Each structure stands twice: as C-alpha cells, then as structure tokens.
Amino acid sequence: MTGLLYALLSLGTFALLAGIVLAVAQKVFYVEGDPMVDKIDALLPQTQCGQCGYPGCKPYATAVASEGEEVNHCVPGGERTMLAIADLMGVEPKAVEQEAAAPMLAFVREDECIGCTLCIKACPVDAIIGAPKQYHTVLADHCTGCELCVEPCPVDCIDMLVKPELIEHWSWPLPETRRSRLGHERREHHAGHA
Amino acid sequence: MPAMLRNLAQRLGMMAHSFDGGIHPSDHKLGAGLHSEPCPLSPVHILPMKMHIGEACLPLVAVGDRVLRGQKIARSEGYVSVPVHASTSGRVVRIEEYAIPHPSGMGMPSIIIESDGDDASDDSLEPITDWRNTDPALLRERARMCGLAGLGGAVFPTFIKLVQDSRFPIETVVLNGIECEPWLTTDHRLMLEYADEILTGLAIIMHMVNTDSAIIAIEDNKSDAAEAIEQALALRDDLEGARVVLLPTRYPQGSEKQLIYSLTGREVPAGKLPMHIGMLCQNVATARALYRAVVRAEPLTERLVTVSGDAMPRPANLHVRIGTPMRYVFAQQGLTDFEDVRILHGGPMMGELLRHPDVPVVKSTNGMLAMLEASFMGGHTQEQACIRCGHCSEACPAGLVPNLLADQCRSDQFEKAESYDLFDCIECGACSYVCPSNIPLVHYFRYGKGQIAQQRREKSFAEASRLRSEAREMRIERENQARAARRSSVRKTHAPAAESTAKTDAAGDSAADKTDEGSKD
Structure with missing residues (x-):
C-alpha cells in the first residue's frame, strides 16, 4: 500500500513540476504571430501588386501559411519564388500560370498631371511624391512597378515603362557552350520536380 | 615538391614564400623593347562619366562650352568617385550615351x-614642390582632385587608399611593377624610362601614409627594369627604406593578395583589404601619376597603353590621351581593317573582349590587343566533360576547387558555391587556362557572382519595399484612429442635441477628413 502511495506521490509531484515548467516556458518562449508567415513573406518580392488576388504580399503569405493557398500565385516572383515557397512549405511545386513581365517603372507625364493625389494614395510603397494641385512624380528607386497607380489616375498620365538596365547591374550570362546549356536545363528540370 | 614540405621550408625561412598555384603562359611581350612614344592628338575625345570603380560623375559643362586640357568637366557624386578632366582643349560638342x-x-x-x-x-592648379612639408590630407585631396584611380587595371580611386588610419597603420608600401599579364608592357616601359618619377611618386605615397619602408616588386623577366629602378634608387637619399625585390615570373603574381603573400608570407584574410594587415599596394603607373599630379599639377589626362597583338602591324607603347577613340589609336599603328580580328581591352587573361573598336581609351586601359580570330581561344565553345584531373585546383592562386564551383554555378546552386568561397575567386583565369576539357571555368564564376549579386539586390529592394509598405499601413492606421478619436470628441460636445446635429456632424467630419488628407500629402 505504501509502495503505491509513494509511486502516486512521486509521479504526482513530477507531473506538477513538469506542468509548472511548461506553463512558464509557454510564457517565456511565446512566439508572436505565425513564424511561417514571416518566412514566406521574406521570399516574396514585396511589389504589393495584388496580382495574386490578395491585397499585398503579407496577406498572400498568410493565406499560403494558414489557409492552404496554392504557392504559384506570385506573378512577379516567378518560378524561383514559387520553388522557394514550395520548398519551405514542403509541398509539390506547381507551374506558375503567368509569365513575369520585365521589371517596370511608373512614370508620371508631369505636364498632364492635375495634382489630384489619387495615385499617391494608391501607391503601396509610398513611391510617389507630390501635393494637391502640384505635379506628382515617381521615385524611380522605390517604384516596384505594381501598376496600382495607373488605374486611379483620372487623366491617364501615368505610363508604365520598362525599367532601364544599368551597366552596374549587368551580369555575365551563362557561357555559350552546349554543355553548359544542357547542364543548366537538366538542373532546372530537376528543380521543377523536386 | 609536396605542398606540406614547401610550407615547412617557407616557415623555416629556407625558401622564399610564394603563392599557391599560378601558371606560366607564354608572355608575348612584343613591346618590351619599344620606347614609349606619344600618340598623335585625336580630333575627338569621348570622356565617359565613370572610368573608375564607384559612383558616376555629373557633367559640369554644357554643349558648346570651351574647355582646356586638365579642366574638370564632371564632378564626382559620392565618396568612392573621382572627377573627370578634359584631356585636350576644344569644344564640347555632345553629351550623350556612348559605348565604353x-x-x-x-x-x-x-x-x-x-x-x-x-x-x-x-x-x-598650383604645383606642390615642397610636398615633404605638406599635410598628407592636402595631398590626398590633390590625388582626388586630379582624378587618380589605380592604373593597374582595377581603377579604384587612389585617394581612398592613401589615408592614415590609426586603427590600421600602414607598415609597408608595395609598389607593384609585376605586370604578369602576357602581352602588356606599360609598367615595364615606365620603370625603364621614368624610374625617377615613379620613385618620387613612391616617396609621396610613403610620406602620405607615414611609413619609411617600401618594397618595389618586379618579376624576373623584367630584370632591366629592376636595374633601372635600382640605379635610380641609388642616386636618391630619401628612400633608404625602399628595396627592389625580384620575384619569379608566374601568373597571377601581380594580384594584390598573391603579391603580398609572395613578399611577406602574410595572407590578407578573405573579405579584408591589404590595409588590414598594414600593407598598401600601388601600381607603378599610379605612383607616376601621383608624382605628376602633385609636383607638376597635372590631372590624369593621359596614360601609357600597350598596343599589341598578333594582328597588329606595328606594336607600340603609346602615351594616349584618355578619351581617344580606340579605332584612331589602332589606325596610328597601321590597323584599319577589323575583319577576322578580335579586340581585347587589357590583357588576354583578365581583359575584356570588345565588340567593336568604337570605344574610348579609359583610365583602366593598360592594353589594347588586336588578336587574329584564328589564334583566339575558340576552343572554349567545345566544352567537354570534366575528367577530374585536378589541374584547375593546382593552378588556383586562391586555393579554391574550380571544377566543383563551376558545377555549382552551372546548375544555379549559388548558396553552395558561396559556401565554397566563390567570392574569393579573383577571376584570374588560371583554371580556364589549364583545363584540358576546355571548360570556361572563370565564365561560370562570373555568371555565378553576377546572379548572386542580382539576388542580393532584389532581396534588399524587396526588404526596403516591405518596410515602406509597413510604414504606410501604420500611418494609415494612425490616421484612422486619429479621425475616429476626433469624431467621438465632436459627438461628445454635441451630445445633448445629438439627434438633430447628426447630419451636420457627418458633413463636418468629411470636411475634416479632406483637410486632414490634404495636410498629409
């Protein structure tokens, strides 16, 4: 009888201690938000363009992480982003439906701008400056090319231009040998079916 | 000799230090015996807004302006930059994009x-003849003002290196007269013909970084240059701490980190600069340009260029004004027909293949080579499988494993390539040179480095965009809260007559919203 009592007591004490440790750990190591969301968000190109059907990159990341949304909806991110997210989530990669266009840049034709500030409000990354009844202009260094400013403009004075290629950003292409091309293609093929 | 034995012998001082790897390409130094001569003045000069590593300059002149030789025509933007000077007198006819x-x-x-x-x-500009008693900071400003950039080929703004930093005092100045690239003979000729100017330049550098020890490093295939420098050195009494060191001819001996190792047995750590181990490297041509800038008040408007190659009728070493079209320089030496000729800017190992000769001579132009199509390395288009012979690893002066790195770059495994120290590659091309399978190894590394740089750029752009978008959302949130607070306070003041004023209240609110938004923008 006492043997049973000892066993109950010691196990009970142990369980109590473990419970306290767990309770404390839960408070001390509490993680705010879903870490997966941030990880996916970090892989997205942050254009905030909404082409995925969500109002920005973070909402799409949240949907992928917790609502089981497909990984292939990010258009500007292209295949590389899709593969990275699929790899992170541990799901099958899916083909990207829409080809990513060349990087674009919004440009305000200033003499036609009426200074309505509508594009300024639409810009998700605060890349347009101006004041009411003053010309607006796009900060080329910050524009993500999301096109969200084009539609609200009442006088259609915003053009989307292809981002000029800078000589500083030029990089060497893959050497033009048959072998290098084959090797590269094989790798891409494998990556697609990883 | 096994590497371990060699290492031990070097440590015990029984054997001179020498960097690992390297190759012995045939040197083709056709111009070594040719006295330098001035290139005739070209009718036009094209001066790109960036001829150095760093930020581009902004023009200070307008179309139609008259300029003089040595006049500053573009000012530097940012710290890592040097201004551009007109290389002859004349009129600005156009300011436009031009191939470089x-x-x-x-x-x-x-x-x-x-x-x-x-x-x-x-x-x-006033000459500074009494530079010995001049504040190094003033001399440094002079080096910047005169547009000096490393003339060995890397064109890093010279003034940045010429600094006294109390954290990293310079113990030894290394004057680089190695010129290990085949074909090129500019440094060789400069040392033979302008030994005294080079040595004065060295003395100025030593004064600027406050050291009295210097090594003038020369490869043993240029013993006449070493003799010329020794003789000039013997005639001077101000350079007692300077000595000439003759090193065995081996490519890429002239690379900064390899050279320092050969001279001192000390390695510059990855990602660090020679100044972090108390060394300063300058090319002999840069030292001469510094002398000219300080003592003769001449901005950098001219440089010595080796015009050579197996398709070149008359090889020469020419003093060419910066901005002279290459087609004009080639024509002076009898080359006008560019069919079946490939043009290289710089040496054959690290130089760039140009598409056409309609580009100007710039500060980094140490050589212009016209090579016959037939003798050009066309073999690289027939890349074959790697046979794991290991020659590339033996040749690599940075101690990397080129065949592995090439595989990783070819298949876009960039993270892996980075962990195998892709960025320690100096792109000397020794691996490509020895590869029996004609694998263009160094091109793979350039591709890999470029892709990684682009990914980093995209990443930092995405990060900046994310921060901006978050800041915007927070601001909108704040504004909404402020608006809501105002609305509720308005309601409270009108509380007794809430029913009747509800309509005007809403109108007042929307008006307040409008002014609020207006002030925000």
Missing part, C-alpha cells in the same frame, strides 16, 4: 570634345 570598353557592350553618358588642336592647358 565593357563586356556588356553597353554605353555610359559621356562628354564628347572636339579638339581645337592648340592643346592648351588649364593651369589653375
């Missing part, structure tokens, strides 16, 4: 000057 010597074949905004033939100089 770059593997991309792309252009750069350039100032195009039509020379008037007078070649009148701008002499607003």
Whole structure:
C-alpha cells in the first residue's frame, strides 16, 4: 500500500513540476504571430501588386501559411519564388500560370498631371511624391512597378515603362557552350520536380 | 615538391614564400623593347562619366562650352568617385550615351570634345614642390582632385587608399611593377624610362601614409627594369627604406593578395583589404601619376597603353590621351581593317573582349590587343566533360576547387558555391587556362557572382519595399484612429442635441477628413 502511495506521490509531484515548467516556458518562449508567415513573406518580392488576388504580399503569405493557398500565385516572383515557397512549405511545386513581365517603372507625364493625389494614395510603397494641385512624380528607386497607380489616375498620365538596365547591374550570362546549356536545363528540370 | 614540405621550408625561412598555384603562359611581350612614344592628338575625345570603380560623375559643362586640357568637366557624386578632366582643349560638342570598353557592350553618358588642336592647358592648379612639408590630407585631396584611380587595371580611386588610419597603420608600401599579364608592357616601359618619377611618386605615397619602408616588386623577366629602378634608387637619399625585390615570373603574381603573400608570407584574410594587415599596394603607373599630379599639377589626362597583338602591324607603347577613340589609336599603328580580328581591352587573361573598336581609351586601359580570330581561344565553345584531373585546383592562386564551383554555378546552386568561397575567386583565369576539357571555368564564376549579386539586390529592394509598405499601413492606421478619436470628441460636445446635429456632424467630419488628407500629402 505504501509502495503505491509513494509511486502516486512521486509521479504526482513530477507531473506538477513538469506542468509548472511548461506553463512558464509557454510564457517565456511565446512566439508572436505565425513564424511561417514571416518566412514566406521574406521570399516574396514585396511589389504589393495584388496580382495574386490578395491585397499585398503579407496577406498572400498568410493565406499560403494558414489557409492552404496554392504557392504559384506570385506573378512577379516567378518560378524561383514559387520553388522557394514550395520548398519551405514542403509541398509539390506547381507551374506558375503567368509569365513575369520585365521589371517596370511608373512614370508620371508631369505636364498632364492635375495634382489630384489619387495615385499617391494608391501607391503601396509610398513611391510617389507630390501635393494637391502640384505635379506628382515617381521615385524611380522605390517604384516596384505594381501598376496600382495607373488605374486611379483620372487623366491617364501615368505610363508604365520598362525599367532601364544599368551597366552596374549587368551580369555575365551563362557561357555559350552546349554543355553548359544542357547542364543548366537538366538542373532546372530537376528543380521543377523536386 | 609536396605542398606540406614547401610550407615547412617557407616557415623555416629556407625558401622564399610564394603563392599557391599560378601558371606560366607564354608572355608575348612584343613591346618590351619599344620606347614609349606619344600618340598623335585625336580630333575627338569621348570622356565617359565613370572610368573608375564607384559612383558616376555629373557633367559640369554644357554643349558648346570651351574647355582646356586638365579642366574638370564632371564632378564626382559620392565618396568612392573621382572627377573627370578634359584631356585636350576644344569644344564640347555632345553629351550623350556612348559605348565604353565593357563586356556588356553597353554605353555610359559621356562628354564628347572636339579638339581645337592648340592643346592648351588649364593651369589653375598650383604645383606642390615642397610636398615633404605638406599635410598628407592636402595631398590626398590633390590625388582626388586630379582624378587618380589605380592604373593597374582595377581603377579604384587612389585617394581612398592613401589615408592614415590609426586603427590600421600602414607598415609597408608595395609598389607593384609585376605586370604578369602576357602581352602588356606599360609598367615595364615606365620603370625603364621614368624610374625617377615613379620613385618620387613612391616617396609621396610613403610620406602620405607615414611609413619609411617600401618594397618595389618586379618579376624576373623584367630584370632591366629592376636595374633601372635600382640605379635610380641609388642616386636618391630619401628612400633608404625602399628595396627592389625580384620575384619569379608566374601568373597571377601581380594580384594584390598573391603579391603580398609572395613578399611577406602574410595572407590578407578573405573579405579584408591589404590595409588590414598594414600593407598598401600601388601600381607603378599610379605612383607616376601621383608624382605628376602633385609636383607638376597635372590631372590624369593621359596614360601609357600597350598596343599589341598578333594582328597588329606595328606594336607600340603609346602615351594616349584618355578619351581617344580606340579605332584612331589602332589606325596610328597601321590597323584599319577589323575583319577576322578580335579586340581585347587589357590583357588576354583578365581583359575584356570588345565588340567593336568604337570605344574610348579609359583610365583602366593598360592594353589594347588586336588578336587574329584564328589564334583566339575558340576552343572554349567545345566544352567537354570534366575528367577530374585536378589541374584547375593546382593552378588556383586562391586555393579554391574550380571544377566543383563551376558545377555549382552551372546548375544555379549559388548558396553552395558561396559556401565554397566563390567570392574569393579573383577571376584570374588560371583554371580556364589549364583545363584540358576546355571548360570556361572563370565564365561560370562570373555568371555565378553576377546572379548572386542580382539576388542580393532584389532581396534588399524587396526588404526596403516591405518596410515602406509597413510604414504606410501604420500611418494609415494612425490616421484612422486619429479621425475616429476626433469624431467621438465632436459627438461628445454635441451630445445633448445629438439627434438633430447628426447630419451636420457627418458633413463636418468629411470636411475634416479632406483637410486632414490634404495636410498629409
């Protein structure tokens, strides 16, 4: 009888201690938000363009992480982003439906701008400056090319231009040998079916 | 000799230090015996807004302006930059994008000057003959003002290196007269013909970084140059701490980190600069340019260029004005037909293949080579499988494993390539040179480095965009809260007559919203 009592007591004490440790750990190591969301968000190109059907990159990341949304909806991110997210989530990669266009840049034709500030409000990354009844202009260094400013403009004075290629950003292409091309293609093929 | 034995012998001082790897390409130094001569003045000069590593310059002149030789025509933007000077007197005829010597074949905004033939100089700059008693900071400003950039080929702004930093005091100045690239003979000729100017330049450098020890490093295939320097050195009494060191001829001996190791047995850590181990490297041509800038008040408007190659009728070492079209320089030496000729900017190992000769001579132009199509390394288009012979690893002066790195770069495994120290590659091309399978190894590394750089750029752009978008959302949130607070306070003041004022209240609110938004923008 006492043997049973000892066993109950010691196990009970142990369980109590473990419970306290767990309770404390839960408070001390509490993680705010879903870490997966941030990880996916970090892989997205942050254009905030909404082409995925969500109002920005973070909402799409949240949907992928917790609502089981497909990984292939990010258009500007292209295949590389899709593969990275699929790899992170541990799901099958899916083909990207829409080809990513060349990087674009919004440009305000200033003499036609009426200074309505509508594009300024639409810009998700605060890349347009101006004041009411003053010309607006796009900060080329910050524009993500999301096109969200084009539609609200009442006088259609915003053009989307292809981002000029800078000589500083030029990089060497893959050497033009048959072998290098084959090797590269094989790798891409494998990556697609990883 | 096994590497371990060699290492031990070097440590015990029984054997001179020498960097690992390296190759012995045949040197083809056709111009070594040719006295340097001035290149005739070209009718036009094209001056790109960036001829150095760093930020581009902004033009200070307008179309139609008259300029003098040595006049500053573009000011530098940012710290890592040096201004651009007119290389002869004349008139600015255009400011537009012009092709520059770059593997991309792309252009750069350039100032195009039509020379008037007078070649009148701008002499607003005062010579500093008493540089020994001049504040190094002033000399440093002079080096920047005169547009000096490393003339060995890397064109890093010279003034940045010429600094006294109390954290990293410079113990030894290394004057680089190695010139290990085949074909090139500019440093060789400079040492033979301008030994005294080079040594004065060295003395100025030593004064600027406050050291009295210097090594002038020369490869043993240029023993006549070493003799010339020794003789000039013997005649001077101000350079007692300087000595000439003759090193065995081996490519890439002239690479900064390899050279320092050969001279001192000390390695510059990865990602660090020679100054972090108390060394300063300058090319002999840069030392001479510094002498000219300080003592003769001449901005950098001219440099010695080796014009050579197996398709070149008359090889030469020419003093060419910066901005002279290469087609004009080639024509002076009898080359006008560019069919079946490939043009290289710089040496054959690290130089760039140019698409056409309609580019200007820039500060980094140490050589212009016209090579016959037939003798050009066309073999690289027939890349074969790696046979794991290991020659590339033996040749690599940075101690990397090129065949592995090439595999990783070819298949876009960039993280892996980085962990195998892709960025320690100096792109010397020794691995490609020895590869029996014709694998263009160094091109794979350039591709890999470029892709990684682009990914980093995209990443940092995405991060900046994310921060901006978050800041915007927070601001909108704040504004909404402020609006809501105002609305509720308005309601409270009108509380007794809430029913009747509800309509005007809403109108007042929307008006308040409008002014609020207006002030925000």
